Amino acid sequence: MAIIASNFKTNHTRKSTALFVNEVNNYLKSNNIKNEVYVFPTATSLDLFDTVPTFSIGVQNAYATANGSFTGEIGTTQLDEFEIKTILIGHSERRHILGESQNKIAKKYEFYKELGYKIIYCIGEPLEVKNQGLIKTLEYIYEQFDGIDTNYENLILAYEPVWAIGTGVTATNEDIENIHNSIKEKIKKPLLYGGSVKVENVREICQIPNVDGALIGTASWKTEDFIQILENTKDL
Numbered sequence: 001m002a003i004i005a006s007n008f009k010t011n012h013t014r015k016s017t018a019l020f021v022n023e024v025n026n027y028l029k030s031n032n033i034k035n036e037v038y039v040f041p042t043a044t045s046l047d048l049f050d051t052v053p054t055f056s057i058g059v060q061n062a063y064a065t066a067n068g069s070f071t072g073e074i075g076t077t078q079l080d081e082f083e084i085k086t087i088l089i090g091h092s093e094r095r096h097i098l099g100e101s102q103n104k105i106a107k108k109y110e111f112y113k114e115l116g117y118k119i120i121y122c123i124g125e126p127l128e129v130k131n132q133g134l135i136k137t138l139e140y141i142y143e144q145f146d147g148i149d150t151n152y153e154n155l156i157l158a159y160e161p162v163w164a165i166g167t168g169v170t171a172t173n174e175d176i177e178n179i180h181n182s183i184k185e186k187i188k189k190p191l192l193y194g195g196s197v198k199v200e201n202v203r204e205i206c207q208i209p210n211v212d213g214a215l216i217g218t219a220s221w222k223t224e225d226f227i228q229i230l231e232n233t234k235d236l
């Protein structure tokens with residue numbers, strides 16, 4: 001069974017998110033799809049969504065707090081309102097564009113772990129590291145586990161090479177297999193691949209050994225494409 005996750009990033013409105021959720025829900029229910037499905041809308045589009053949940057809605061980010069004076073952030077008081085119990089942590093855009101340090105990421109991880117959240121924890125190397133070869137790449141990736149309890153029961157990992165994210169350049173099957181094999185040897189947790197996964201290649205990628213599913217940005221934002229992705233992976 002493939003794990004398929006859609007990260008909306010800074011896309012969709014409240015209204016279009018509700019339509020997306022509704023259509024995906026209808027598709028999953030009427031086709032009896034067993035995939036484990038996650039959708040990460042923007043924080044402004046969170047809702048209880050008046051549908052029987054056949055999949056999980058999570059947040060792309062939240063602060064390690066229940067509430068308080070943290071301008072621009074949300075905490076568990078806001079997440080509880082929408083019964084959110086799933087969070088993405090360590091995404092490369094938060095690391096590299098928004099400047100989240102490993103230390104801050106580890107603190108956030110610990111906070112949400114203590115609360116029992118399902119955590120999709122992202123790791124991945126930039127191009128200059130990839131160009132230094134597999135050993136250096138793995139060293140870089142393992143540093144992203146500093147302060148992270150990889151034995152946590154509600155942990156899903158996502159390997160997302162930074163150079164493949166939003167670029168249209170998917171990692172080769174060989175690259176994916178090498179990295180996934182190495183990570184899996186050390187950490188026995190579900191491991192997704194992310195980085196320019198498309199409708200056309202999602203099935204092939206999910207069939208690579210030690211790939212348990214995909215974390216998808218761009219190719220998942222149109223409802224019909226996301227449904228096609230689910231359709232293409234439903235029997236894996």
Ligand SMILES: O=C[C@H](O)COP(=O)(O)O
Binds near residue numbers: 194197
């Ligand atoms: O969270 C998703 C990843 O960053 C992949 O994004 P992408 O599918 O647009 O390359």
